[in-house]
Amino acid sequence: MKIYVCVKHVPDSAANIALKDSKHIDDNVTLLLNPYDEYAVTEAVSFKKYLNEKTSLCGTDDDTEVIVVSLGKKDAEKTLRSAMAMGADRGILIETEKIEDSITTARLLKAAIEKDGVPGIIFTGRESIDMAGMQTMFRLGANFGFPVANNVVKFTPDITNNSVEVETLTEASGRDLYQLSLPCVLGAGRGLNSPAYPTFPDVVKAKKKQILSVSKNELNIDKPQASTEIIELKLFAGKRTPEEIKGDLSQKITSLVKILKEEAKII
Amino acid sequence: MKKTGIIIEFKNGAVKDASYGMIACARNGGGDSLYAFVINEDAQVHKEALEAHGIHNIVDICLPEIGTCKESGSQAGWNPVIWSQAVMEAMQIHGISELFGLTTPMGRELLPRIAAKLDAPLVMDCIEVNCSEGIVQNYLYSGKTLATIKVKGDIRIYGIRPNVIEPAPAPVSASMFTVTYSNAHKNEPDCGKITLLESRPGDNSDGDLLEADVIISGGRGMQNGENFKLLHQCARYLGAKVGASRVAVDLGWVPYSMQVGQTGEKVSPRVYIACGLSGSVQHFAGMKMSGMIIAINNNPNAAIMANCDYFIEGDLFDVIPALTEALSKAK
Numbered sequence A: 001m002k003i004y005v006c007v008k009h010v011p012d013s014a015a016n017i018a019l020k021d022s023k024h025i026d027d028n029v030t031l032l033l034n035p036y037d038e039y040a041v042t043e044a045v046s047f048k049k050y051l052n053e054k055t056s057l058c059g060t061d062d063d064t065e066v067i068v069v070s071l072g073k074k075d076a077e078k079t080l081r082s083a084m085a086m087g088a089d090r091g092i093l094i095e096t097e098k099i100e101d102s103i104t105t106a107r108l109l110k111a112a113i114e115k116d117g118v119p120g121i122i123f124t125g126r127e128s129i130d131m132a133g134m135q136t137m138f139r140l141g142a143n144f145g146f147p148v149a150n151n152v153v154k155f156t157p158d159i160t161n162n163s164v165e166v167e168t169l170t171e172a173s174g175r176d177l178y179q180l181s182l183p184c185v186l187g188a189g190r191g192l193n194s195p196a197y198p199t200f201p202d203v204v205k206a207k208k209k210q211i212l213s214v215s216k217n218e219l220n221i222d223k224p225q226a227s228t229e230i231i232e233l234k235l236f237a238g239k240r241t242p243e244e245i246k247g248d249l250s251q252k253i254t255s256l257v258k259i260l261k262e263e264a265k266i267i
Numbered sequence B: 001m002k003k004t005g006i007i008i009e010f011k012n013g014a015v016k017d018a019s020y021g022m023i024a025c026a027r028n029g030g031g032d033s034l035y036a037f038v039i040n041e042d043a044q045v046h047k048e049a050l051e052a053h054g055i056h057n058i059v060d061i062c063l064p065e066i067g068t069c070k071e072s073g074s075q076a077g078w079n080p081v082i083w084s085q086a087v088m089e090a091m092q093i094h095g096i097s098e099l100f101g102l103t104t105p106m107g108r109e110l111l112p113r114i115a116a117k118l119d120a121p122l123v124m125d126c127i128e129v130n131c132s133e134g135i136v137q138n139y140l141y142s143g144k145t146l147a148t149i150k151v152k153g154d155i156r157i158y159g160i161r162p163n164v165i166e167p168a169p170a171p172v173s174a175s176m177f178t179v180t181y182s183n184a185h186k187n188e189p190d191c192g193k194i195t196l197l198e199s200r201p202g203d204n205s206d207g208d209l210l211e212a213d214v215i216i217s218g219g220r221g222m223q224n225g226e227n228f229k230l231l232h233q234c235a236r237y238l239g240a241k242v243g244a245s246r247v248a249v250d251l252g253w254v255p256y257s258m259q260v261g262q263t264g265e266k267v268s269p270r271v272y273i274a275c276g277l278s279g280s281v282q283h284f285a286g287m288k289m290s291g292m293i294i295a296i297n298n299n300p301n302a303a304i305m306a307n308c309d310y311f312i313e314g315d316l317f318d319v320i321p322a323l324t325e326a327l328s329k330a331k
């Protein structure tokens, strides 16, 4: 089975962001694998292990592999290497200089996957931390005609029935339980598993794994009618000027209550 | 005439305040004709309330066939696959070209499913929408930038961040419609490929941070899960919900639904009180949009102390119980 995982190269969550111009950030920051995509890669790798164990019992020879796909600049190769150090077998880089919107992203991801093979299952993260589109997995599913579940926190394959059961996280730690037929698209949520940091040998091994580069134009997708486009970007520091509430404990509390009452008007 | 559909959310049998804020948002630069989509709720009961906020048409979406799921979630008969199809049907019947929903767990399921099926543009977590121009604002790069985004398409879909737009009553009178979602749709491409087996509701006493007016959060400084009781006690007098830093969640003190930050909830309460948490970049990503931030920390050099409105340097185990006591007396 071919297991595809979509991984995005995003600015480090701890990085300070600066602007290059009125629409783009200065990408001289550390970029790395989107945190939610780590869960996706980890789950894909353990699903592969599960499938291999199953097939070795039946004596069949299956060429199950985990293929990570990223759309981004050349630099996104680093994110593919990180994913391969976590156990993915090979990578596909769809090169583009632009920030693509979700509609185009999903079309390009589909085209690249289709060109490569027939997906048995596709994993994504539940959202990207830079654009937080919260939609790529659904668009990918619609483009392929596959069912989709997002924010998946538990994954139980049922291979004999060619389906999977998942739990998704809903409001206030609630859970929805779904059955999906394969192939399907699953957006990984936090808690699905605990990604392990790759060891040094894993990192070395990942350097030798294959990355296939395709250009956006090669994939030749239909140009969508609809789009979303960033027309302006401003830094949002949310900088405040702190004022200390001073005095002994009871003075501090008196002042705090006064602020809550008179300024914040919440009591 | 442009027609706008709005997916109304309910809580405990009443329209959520955040839904009213969303209606106010939908009226901005548009709103010729507003359609409230009321799914599996008695629309008649909410007619007056919706009219008071400027809704011209109420579409009662009934899903008799799915009935109620074994254990229903927040709203009866919750099933995102079917609900999204029913909303699309209502949009088609009424010729709706613009759809609003909240960026809540419900909206995160419905809006992208609909956008994907219609191949329509969608921006989630908008803090402002100009409908006539198709221009929205939201925070990108984990709250570090404010973006202006142009949305192009025959049908446009907007997810609104709860609690950032104030409700603005504007009374009108509304017509009622019913859309009954029927068996005919059992041929949808999704049919049979995805089935909701069960919906287990969460515990709302902990959750609901998204729409809270006041949040009091604890971090590593709380020392253990038991001590979060102190925050809950104080929260009762403040009408607040209790949040947490990732450290408190990772150490198993409190559930993940309480986490505020980049990989937790992104909240915009009027007041955010941070107790025993340092104010990491990732935590700020989830709460820097708060109205007023108050920090309680024993380390004057903690990052939170340099980027808040008020701070108390002190031991939270002194400050919080004293505050709770003062509030209890004030009542």
Ligand SMILES: Cc1cc2nc3c(=O)[nH]c(=O)nc-3n(C[C@H](O)[C@H](O)[C@H](O)COP(=O)(O)OP(=O)(O)OC[C@H]3O[C@@H](n4cnc5c(N)ncnc54)[C@H](O)[C@@H]3O)c2cc1C
Pocket: A013, A035, B218, B219, B220, B221, B222, B244, B245, B246, B247, B248, B259, B260, B261, B262, B263, B264, B265, B275, B276, B277, B278, B279, B280, B281, B282, B283, B286, B296, B297, B298, B299, B302, B314, B315, B316, B317
């Ligand atoms: C990809 C990624 C995503 C992340 N996402 C999130 C996220 O969504 N949310 C989040 O919160 N973090 C997130 N983090 C973690 C973040 O980097 C910090 O580690 C975390 O926020 C720190 O939690 P804390 O402030 O509780 O702990 P600490 O940084 O250890 O701070 C504890 C604070 O408590 C104070 N204190 C201790 N005792 C007392 C006392 N008795 N009275 C008063 N004050 C006291 C200390 O002075 C200190 O300032 C993420 C990290 C990564 C890498």
Ligand SMILES: Nc1ncnc2c1ncn2[C@@H]1O[C@H](COP(=O)(O)O)[C@@H](O)[C@H]1O
Pocket: A006, A007, A008, A009, A034, A036, A037, A040, A069, A070, A071, A072, A102, A105, A123, A124, A125, A126, A127, A128, A131, A132, A133, A134, A135, A136, A137
């Ligand atoms: N440029 C991209 N390359 C690869 N995967 C992506 C890309 N953009 C989004 N994804 C995937 O889609 C998920 C959701 O992204 P988003 O819809 O932006 O929140 C991410 O966690 C990734 O798995």
